[in-house]
Amino acid sequence: MKNIIIKTVCVIGLISIASCKKEANQEQTSVNDTIIQFKEISFDIEEQQNELYFVNNKQVTLFASTDTIKSQIKTIENSPSQRIFLVNESDEFYEVNYFSYGSNPLSYNGFVKKKHFKMKDDFSLESVDLNEIRYSNLNGVYDDQSKSFEKYGTVKLISKQSYLQNRRKGNTTFIFSTRNIETNSQTGVYSFSTNSGEQVEVPIKATSEETGLEYLATPIGFSPVLQSYVFRVNEDNETIYSFYSKRNAQEKIQYKSTLPIYNKESQQFAELTNNNDVGCLLVISGLDNNFRFKEKLLANFTNFKIVPNTLFWINEKSLIVEAVHTNQKDDVSKSEYLLIEFNL
Known part of the structure; x- marks a missing residue:
């Protein structure tokens, strides 16, 4: 008699467990059935405006709706292979059109929290x-x-x-200051000597043969690295820098539009x-x-x-x-x- 009671209790227990599992599965199925899915959209972005950009490089959640509990979600991150455009906004969310390119392209309409993005x-x-x-x-x-x-x-x-x-x-x-450049106001030239004793003259003022404009030269100093005297030349609000070799008077002058x-x-x-x-x-x-x-x-x-x-x-x-x-x-x-x- 005792064995019969025990068996009966076990059978009832198994039936209860099976019933609970069935109810849980039904409940899970019911929950899944209510999840809001992403709305797929066309990849045609010709008319898209108001592009959004990530505030930082942290991962962000894209929701299928503003109901974050029941929404299908996708984790997105700052990447050049995707673009996000504003559609609408509320107090907390941006409604967006999301485009992801690459080997598995996809395009969704979804929602992101405003705090993670800024306007272009x-x-x-x-x-x-x-x-x-x-x-x-x-x-x-x-x-x-x-x-x-x-x-x-x-x-x-x-x-x-x-x-x-x-x-x-x-x-x-x-470039360092130097006293080796002499100024002759009477002849209107600067002058210096090369290592071999040659005299080099640089006009203080002259007229450019190419432009016909007057230019003014000003010595900046001497560069040991370049073994050159450096002058700034101003012509009609434009400035160039000329480098004259101290080693050899026959060396071509070097010109730069800015000092390196x-x-x-x-x-x-x-x-x-x-x-x-x-x-x-x-x-x-x-x-x-x-x-x-x-x-x-x-x-x-x-x-x-x-x-x-x-x-x-x-x-x-x-x-x-x-x-x-x-x-x-x-x-x-x-x-x-x-x-x-x-x-x-």
């Missing part, structure tokens, strides 16, 4: 490819087919604080100047056996211009500079800061 700024360098170039020249080999600086290094945004903390770290003074910055450790010069056509030009140079500039790398960046006199070495292979979006003209109130790293 037409003057922000975050919205452009900083490594895009029009052409480059490495050790005399011209290349207008490769459109990325990444074969030589990288360009990326840094904070203003980082820029201010690191500027002048790697710059080395290479010098890094003693790598014995390299860097120039970054705005191009009248597009973007800006980076030039990295060394020295040849005659103490003349020898260009190693030239690259024409297309998506940013620089604020003059803000370029600094921070180590042998890194430069920092203040830059602006090419959409900006004369207004540089919206400037950002770049780190340029290269391998030569």
Whole structure:
């Protein structure tokens, strides 16, 4: 009799467990049935406006609806292979059209929390490819087919604080004041002697044969690294720098549109100047056996211009500079800061 009671209890227990499992499965099925799925949309983004950008590089949840409990979700992160456009907004959420490209493309209408995103700024360098170039020249080999600086290094945004903390770290003074340049006001020339005793004269004022404009020369000093006397020449609000060899009067004068910055450790010069056509030009140079500039790398960046006199070495292979979006003209109130790293 006792065995019969025990068996009966066990059977009832098993039936109860099976019933509970069935109810749990039914409940789970019911919950799954109520999950709000993502709405798929077309990849046609011709009319899309108001692009959104991540505030930082943290992962963010994309929801299928503002009901975060019942929504299908997708984890997204800051990536160049995706774009997000604003459709509508509420107090807490942005309704967005989300496009992800690559090997498994997908496009959803969904919702993200507003605190993770900001609106596109037409003057922000975050919205452009900083490594895009029009052409480059490495050790005399011209290349207008490769459109990325990444074969030589990288360009990326840094904070203003980082820029201010690191500027002048790697710059080395290479031009020093000198008393060896004489001024003759009567004849209107500066003069100096070469190592072999030849006398070189530089007109204080003269008229350019090419432009017909008057220019004014001012001595800056002497560069032991270049074995040259350096003059600044102003002509109709334009400035160039001329380098006269102290070693040999027959050496051709070297000209620069800006004074390069010098890094003693790598014995390299860097120039970054705005191009009248597009973007800006980076030039990295060394020295040849005659103490003349020898260009190693030239690259024409297309998506940013620089604020003059803000370029600094921070180590042998890194430069920092203040830059602006090419959409900006004369207004540089919206400037950002770049780190340029290269391998030569």
